[in-house]
Amino acid sequence: MQIYLPIAEMSVNAFLLLGLGGAVGVLSGMFGVGGGFLMTPLLIFIGIPPAVAVATEANQIVASSFSGVLAHLRRKTVDIKMGLVLTAGGATGSVIGVQIFKALRELGQVELLVSLCYVVFLGVVGGLMFIESLNAIRKVKAGVTVPKRRHHSWVHGLPFKMRFRQSKLYISAIPPYLIGVAVGILAAIMGVGGGFIMVPAMIYLLGMPTAVVVGTSLFQIIFVTGLTTVLHATQNQTVDAMLALLLLLGGVIGAQIGARIGVRIRGEQLRILLAIMVLAVCFKLGYDLVATPSELFSIGDGAGH
Amino acid sequence: MIRILAFLGAALTMATGGAQASTPERIIASLSQKSVGITTDFDGSQIFVFGAIERDRLADERDEELDVIIAITGPDQRVILRKKDRRFGIWVNAESVEIDAAPSFYAVASSGPLQGILSETSDLRHRITIDKAIRLVGEAGKVANPGEFSEAIVRIRRDKGIYFEDIGGVEIISGTLFQTTVDLPANLVEGDYQAKVFLLRGGRVVDDFATKIEVRKVGLERWLYNLAHEHSLLYGLFSIFVALLAGWGASEVFRQLRR
Numbered sequence: 403m404q405i406y407l408p409i410a411e412m413s414v415n416a417f418l419l420l421g422l423g424g425a426v427g428v429l430s431g432m433f434g435v436g437g438g439f440l441m442t443p444l445l446i447f448i449g450i451p452p453a454v455a456v457a458t459e460a461n462q463i464v465a466s467s468f469s470g471v472l473a474h475l476r477r478k479t480v481d482i483k484m485g486l487v488l489t490a491g492g493a494t495g496s497v498i499g500v501q502i503f504k505a506l507r508e509l510g511q512v513e514l515l516v517s518l519c520y521v522v523f524l525g526v527v528g529g530l531m532f533i534e535s536l537n538a539i540r541k542v543k544a545g546v547t548v549p550k551r552r553h554h555s556w557v558h559g560l561p562f563k564m565r566f567r568q569s570k571l572y573i574s575a576i577p578p579y580l581i582g583v584a585v586g587i588l589a590a591i592m593g594v595g596g597g598f599i600m601v602p603a604m605i606y607l608l609g610m611p612t613a614v615v616v617g618t619s620l621f622q623i624i625f626v627t628g629l630t631t632v633l634h635a636t637q638n639q640t641v642d643a644m645l646a647l648l649l650l651l652g653g654v655i656g657a658q659i660g661a662r663i664g665v666r667i668r669g670e671q672l673r674i675l676l677a678i679m680v681l682a683v684c685f686k687l688g689y690d691l692v693a694t695p696s697e698l699f700s701i702g703d704g705a706g707h
Numbered sequence: 708m709i710r711i712l713a714f715l716g717a718a719l720t721m722a723t724g725g726a727q728a729s730t731p732e733r734i735i736a737s738l739s740q741k742s743v744g745i746t747t748d749f750d751g752s753q754i755f756v757f758g759a760i761e762r763d764r765l766a767d768e769r770d771e772e773l774d775v776i777i778a779i780t781g782p783d784q785r786v787i788l789r790k791k792d793r794r795f796g797i798w799v800n801a802e803s804v805e806i807d808a809a810p811s812f813y814a815v816a817s818s819g820p821l822q823g824i825l826s827e828t829s830d831l832r833h834r835i836t837i838d839k840a841i842r843l844v845g846e847a848g849k850v851a852n853p854g855e856f857s858e859a860i861v862r863i864r865r866d867k868g869i870y871f872e873d874i875g876g877v878e879i880i881s882g883t884l885f886q887t888t889v890d891l892p893a894n895l896v897e898g899d900y901q902a903k904v905f906l907l908r909g910g911r912v913v914d915d916f917a918t919k920i921e922v923r924k925v926g927l928e929r930w931l932y933n934l935a936h937e938h939s940l941l942y943g944l945f946s947i948f949v950a951l952l953a954g955w956g957a958s959e960v961f962r963q964l965r966r
């Protein structure tokens with residue numbers, strides 16, 4: 403069944419989009435990532451203009467993360483206080499990010515910088531997570547109990563200390579706020595929720611327990627992508643409601659299934675799977691940047707936004 | 708069908724009319740529809756173009772060298788064409804050319820091979836072939852090889868199926884009547900489309916006829932597009948509301964299923 407998208411101005415197969423939304427939704431619920439880092443490149447690949455793909459994907463992530471966070475709230479695996487601090491940072495970041503996106507669009511380098519961002523961030527995050535979780539799995543197999551890491555560094559000397567009960571942490575609010583800002587910028591530029599950066603940042607930089615990380619990440623993603631959607635809609639007019647609807651119908655169902663699979667898998671196994679997936683996308687995008695393209699020319703919209 | 712028959716009748720009357728000194732031949736044409744509505748399930752459309760050649764004598768062997776070309780053009784767009792180049796080992800957008808006017812859609816149907824039936828001068832004057840319809844003005848001097856850019860836009864849009872030719876697609880019946888069908892693809896852009904019919908003799912355009920096809924988004928498509936552009940904040944909030952509703956809905960459904 404073909405559906406005409408009013409903003410992208412093209413006709414697409416509805417079942418293809420429902421299927422894509424569903425598959426990415428499962429991953430989203432499992433790992434606490436919005437799935438945008440998979441979906442945005444896929445949408446561009448099927449011919450959706452990059453600007454529309456990025457903005458619409460932000461809207462779709464609102465739905466899948468809301469669906470996921472409700473499941474996590476019931477299991478009480480959301481640190482709302484931590485989530486709000488991250489959201490405050492995320493809001494600042496997404497305002498900055500949408501401005502950067504607008505400027506890059508005028509320069510004609512949006513695609514390149516989006517790709518470069520993907521390759522760098524996915525590569526670093528995926529690589530680190532892969533090594534760490536591989537070590538953790540080895541230790542578990544060897545029967546060694548992993549010692550709880552407690553690093554007392556300069557981070558603990560910062561002001562605005564807050565107690566995050568759910569995360570069993572007593573730290574300054576500044577590091578989570580800054581992480582929020584960074585992820586907010588990336589969310590707006592890359593059309594992602596930023597979960598793939600947020601999740602490892604919470605585990606390794608803030609030292610939060612993995613069980614709380616997924617729900618908390620989803621919690622803040624709702625707000626950041628919600629804001630990103632409104633900003634893209636008002637400044638670029640690139641949110642395609644029809645496209646978003648098709649993706650999120652598949653996505654919300656997938657997220658529910660994913661959340662249920664997620665609780666049955668051990669933390670380090672979950673992390674290694676996510677790492678492998680992140681690295682795979684990174685290699686694909688990196689290869690596309692280096693390999694000689696079959697078509698050297700591309701048509702951009704000359705309206706000069 | 709009745710309309711076609713009416714035309715047939717009209718054409719015959721004209722053809723059998725006076726026997727005075729030959730006045731130039733003229734073309735009469737019409738389309739099966741003057742407007743196309745893009746609905747949610749829009750999957751392309753077909754336009755039937757038909758007409759007759761009007762002259763003050765009976766059609767004879769001289770009229771075998773007559774040809775008809777039908778061109779349907781989408782609204783002109785200003786586009787930027789970018790060429791990738793390898794810099795520091797990766798492919799980046801380097802040279803770019805702003806094209807003043809490139810049609811968003813271009814379909815040409817003809818009664819014979821274009822090089823054979825259309826002279827270069829007529830093509831230049833009426834901008835019939837795809838290459839002539841694209842205007843590279845001013846900016847062309849900025850790049851080493853401007854021709855490469857106009858070729859590229861034609862190539863990319865041909866691959867997308869929005870520029871195409873139907874050589875031999877126009878059927879001429881007894882040197883008087885002609886007809887063809889043009890397929891409009893699903894990825895159509897909104898706007899006023901021009902349908903032009905050219906009558907040619909010996910490579911020269913003898914007469915031409917032009918009319919407009921209105922392509923418009925209708926219903927839900929129209930509503931969403933207007934909302935997005937005229938009330939963008941409302942549209943953004945509405946999008947989020949739909950997203951939250953869907954997220955909550957799925958969560959509730961699955962909770963019920965688990966019980």
